[in-house]
Amino acid sequence: MAGEIGHVTIDPCDELCGCGNHGCMETVATDVALCRAVSRCYGTSLDVDELVRLVRSGEIHPDEEIRATIEYLSIAISMVINIFNPSSVFVRGKMLGAQENLFQQLLHLVRQRTLAAPLADCRVHHASVTKLQGAVAGIVMHLANALAPTFS
Numbered sequence: 001m002a003g004e005i006g007h008v009t010i011d012p013c014d015e016l017c018g019c020g021n022h023g024c025m026e027t028v029a030t031d032v033a034l035c036r037a038v039s040r041c042y043g044t045s046l047d048v049d050e051l052v053r054l055v056r057s058g059e060i061h062p063d064e065e066i067r068a069t070i071e072y073l074s075i076a077i078s079m080v081i082n083i084f085n086p087s088s089v090f091v092r093g094k095m096l097g098a099q100e101n102l103f104q105q106l107l108h109l110v111r112q113r114t115l116a117a118p119l120a121d122c123r124v125h126h127a128s129v130t131k132l133q134g135a136v137a138g139i140v141m142h143l144a145n146a147l148a149p150t151f152s
């Protein structure tokens with residue numbers, strides 16, 4: 001379970017998480033979290049595909065909910081970069097397709113929150129593949145960086 005930041009408490013007064021605590025990262029910084037917040041706001045039950053479609057078509061404007069979710073996500077990414085100093089971070093989320101430049105907005109927030117030295121060593125990627133593909137790509141990249149011979 002090492003590295004499971006989804007259950008780091010970010011807001012102890014927020015939603016009950018499946019793990020039994022309140023306000024875990026995954027209750028505030030994920031597609032599911034955004035869907036819950038927007039569904040509550042509009043009195044309906046949306047999945048992330050519906051949410052993205054409605055936002056992109058201009059039928060709903062959950063700007064505050066998107067801003068809050070992206071901000072929490074930036075906190076999670078910054079925390080990972082500050083703690084682990086990775087060379088790459090892969091960010092995956094269908095919500096990032098809801099508005100133009102949302103990933104760029106996320107990167108802006110990450111830059112504001114992350115220490116300069118680890119940020120300089122890290123590249124944040126917008127992963128558009130499945131979770132499993134992203135995990136495999138991350139492992140391969142890490143192994144290549146850690147084990148591959150260098151040529152200088």
Ligand SMILES: [Zn+2]
Nearest residue numbers: 007017019024
């Ligand atoms: Zn939890």
